Amino acid sequence: MDRQPGTTAVPGWALAISKRLVNLMGGTIGVASRPGEGSTFWFVLPLQLDSQSVTTCVSVDELRGVRVLIVDDDEVNRRLLQEQVVGWGMRDGSCASGEEALRALQAARLEGDPYPIAIVDYQMPGMDGATAQNGFCRTRPAGRLVIGDAFVEHQTSINEIYLAVKYRPAPQAGTRLRRWITFRQSISEAIKLTPDGYFELALGDSIRAMFLEVDLGTEALKVWQQKTALYLQLAVSGEFTQRFGQPQFRVLVVASSEKRLANIRATVAKSTDKIFWFTTFDIIHRDGFWSPVWLRPTGGQRLSFL
Secondary structure, three states: OEEOOOOOOOOHHHHHHHHHHHHHOOOEEEEEEEOOOEEEEEEEOOOOOOOOOOOOOOOHHHHOOOEEEEEOOOHHHHHHHHHHHHHOOOEEEEEOOHHHHHHHHHHHHHOOOOOOEEEEOOOOOOOOHHHHHHHHHHHOOOOEEEEOOHHHHHHHHHHHHHHHHHHOOOOOOOOEEEEEEOOOOOOOOOOOOOOOEEEEEEEOOEEEEEEEEEEOOOOOHHHHHHHHHHHHHHHHHOHHHHHHOOOOOEEEEEEOOHHHHHHHHHHHHOOOOOOEEEEEHHHHHHHOOOOOOEEOOOOOOOEOOO
16 A cells, blocks of 8 residues: 555554554564655465355446445544545545434435435544434435444454454364354344354354344443343353253453453353353463463453364
């Protein structure tokens, strides 16, 4: 990726995320820069071809002419997104606040040319992304909403775990990711639980089933009481086996800090000392996802979940 002098700078958070993702995949990333000439950012990844992969290509042509509204109080962020979507042939609109975006959506709808997509900054002064989303749902009943910042950080953290499971070699030979499932709604009508992910590891002839919960400190501990009860219900009701075809599962919880981890563990331990495994992102970054870095609800010994 080249950047010429005078063009928009790459934000620091974008480079930080890129570096974390490349490192997780065992690659290297760097920059070559000369004053007055520009900068080139590069990365190298050691990837293997998957003989069983099925590739579905989505053409950029499908985005051409689609209208998208970009909502962000930061002008630099708006310009970056505008350059990207215009490069895909999309028709972009731009607003600096949630109030302005609501007016733009309403006007576009009345004109008969509504925005099917809105990319919205979650944290803005005045009307934030969450409040704006509620208004969007009333103003624009059909379409999609993409929220930045907290939402993006959470999704990036989930992706970190996926990349670690998919690309980091496990200590036991023959261990492979059998499948990964993401959830857009609760598991069932009876169990109102929406995990951050579910994956299965094949270890020889056996299969280990895992749910993933990423916690960045945005949920009250009362929510964790409810999650614990729902996971226990899923474990004993037989619905897990019926829906996923496996006899049992574990819940991997990755927290943003040791303090947060301790609070969640204490909350879960009031109900059970089973199925849950805990660690933090810092420990995974330091020691590795497959290492003995996992704590149970009670006790202080760190274990490997394999």
